[in-house]
Amino acid sequence: MASTRRRLFGLDRSGPKPRQTRRGEPLRPLTIPNLVGYARLAGIPVFLYLALRSGDGRTAAAFILFLAISAADYLDGLLARVTSQNSRMGALLDPVVDRLTILAGIVVTWKFELLPRWALAVLAVREMVTLVLAQLALRRGVDLEINWVGRWSVWLTMGGIFLALALDSWIGTGMFLVGLVGSLLASALYLKTGLAEARRD
Structure with a gap:
C-alpha cells in the first residue's frame, strides 16, 4: 500500500516507464494530462505579456500565473498516474514545456535584473542546448529519462x-x-546516458 501511494504521488520512479510513453507508441494527444500540458504552454506567452509590461517584473498576476504553470508540472504527472492516461505525447510535451517555462522566467528576471545575470545566462544556454540535444536524441531513437537530479533542479529553478x-x-x-x-x-548525467545508449545501438 505504501509503495503504491509513493508511485501514485511520483515519489517512487523505479521500474520501467509506462508502456504508453515509450518510443513507437501512439501519441494519444487528447488526454486529461495533456490538456493540462497544453494549458501550461498557452499560459507562457500570457505570463510574458503581463510581466514585461510591468514596471519591475513583479506583478501579482504574473507571478501567480508563473506559479500555476510551474505547479501544473506536477499536476499533469499526477493526473496521468491517477487516470492511467500516460501517453507518448505527454512524455515528449512535458520536458519541452518545462524548458520554455524556465526560459520565459529567465527573460523576465534578466530584463528587470531580479536574479544574477551571469547565472541566468548560464542557465539559458543550458536550457537551449538541452532542447537541441533532446531533439537530436529523439531523431536517433534515444529516449533520455529524466533523472532525480534533473527533476529536483527544475523545481528549485x-x-x-x-x-x-x-x-x-x-x-x-x-x-x-x-x-x-x-x-x-x-546535463552531465544526461550526456553520459545518451552516449551510452548511442553506443549500445
Whole structure:
C-alpha cells in the first residue's frame, strides 16, 4: 500500500516507464494530462505579456500565473498516474514545456535584473542546448529519462524564479543558484546516458 501511494504521488520512479510513453507508441494527444500540458504552454506567452509590461517584473498576476504553470508540472504527472492516461505525447510535451517555462522566467528576471545575470545566462544556454540535444536524441531513437537530479533542479529553478518575481529576497537567489548547479549536473548525467545508449545501438 505504501509503495503504491509513493508511485501514485511520483515519489517512487523505479521500474520501467509506462508502456504508453515509450518510443513507437501512439501519441494519444487528447488526454486529461495533456490538456493540462497544453494549458501550461498557452499560459507562457500570457505570463510574458503581463510581466514585461510591468514596471519591475513583479506583478501579482504574473507571478501567480508563473506559479500555476510551474505547479501544473506536477499536476499533469499526477493526473496521468491517477487516470492511467500516460501517453507518448505527454512524455515528449512535458520536458519541452518545462524548458520554455524556465526560459520565459529567465527573460523576465534578466530584463528587470531580479536574479544574477551571469547565472541566468548560464542557465539559458543550458536550457537551449538541452532542447537541441533532446531533439537530436529523439531523431536517433534515444529516449533520455529524466533523472532525480534533473527533476529536483527544475523545481528549485522554477521556485527561485517565482520567489524573485514575488519579492526581493536572497532566498530566491539561493534557491535559483542551487537549481542551476543541479541542472548542470543533470546535463552531465544526461550526456553520459545518451552516449551510452548511442553506443549500445
